[in-house]
Amino acid sequence: MSLPDGFRYLPGYFDRQQQAALVEAVLEAVKTVPFYRPCMPRTGQPMSVTMTNFGPLGWVTDKDRGYRYEPAHPGTGAPWPDPPELLTDLWDSVAGYPAPFEACLVNYYRDTSRMGLHIDRDEEATNAAVVSVSLGDKARFRLGGPARKGKTHSLILSSGDVVVLGGEARRCYHGVDRIYPGTSTLVPDGGRLNLTMRRVTNP
DSSP: OOOOTTEEEETTOSOHHHHHHHHHHHHHHTTTSOOBOOBOTTTOOBOSSEEEEESSBEEEOOTTTOSEEESBOTTTOOBOOOOOHHHHHHHHHHTOOSSOOOEEEEEEEOTTOOEEEEOOOSOSOTTSOEEEEEEESEEEEEEOOSSTTSOOEEEEEOTTOEEEEOGGGGGSOEEEEEEETTSOSOSTTSOEEEEEEEOOSOO
């Protein structure tokens, strides 16, 4: 299949030192906004990843209130910390949007974690690209089209890679099929961190 317009893959965007700095920023953040395991709406089924956020808003979900953005951690009530400068610089360089991102979701994937095919549609600013950074173990990323059962394309993402979903790609299904354990020593205790930046409100 041909990749949708607006999809950009930037392999090795961050070098090892920059990757380590981003991981350190996450480890510092989780002292006040620890990783938690969110639940799916309606069913209450726990997701296979744990999550936290950077920025004035954070993406959260639970059984009763579903997918949404909140200014504070659902467990501790602490505000989400400011994002590291490396992320704001990345957004300014690749997003092509006239306003800063408002939420950076941090997903922590362990060996058996997955992320089913989905479209990011909880934001008002759907014309803003979604920008994500891979840190740690490799992952198989799957990108489809605007229909859930359409053809898909797989891509192995390595630590330091950046993916941009803009334009047509912003409205396409995507997910993570599997993690390749032990393919990186970057994240303490192993696993993969995925940092996803989104503009939530219209500027």
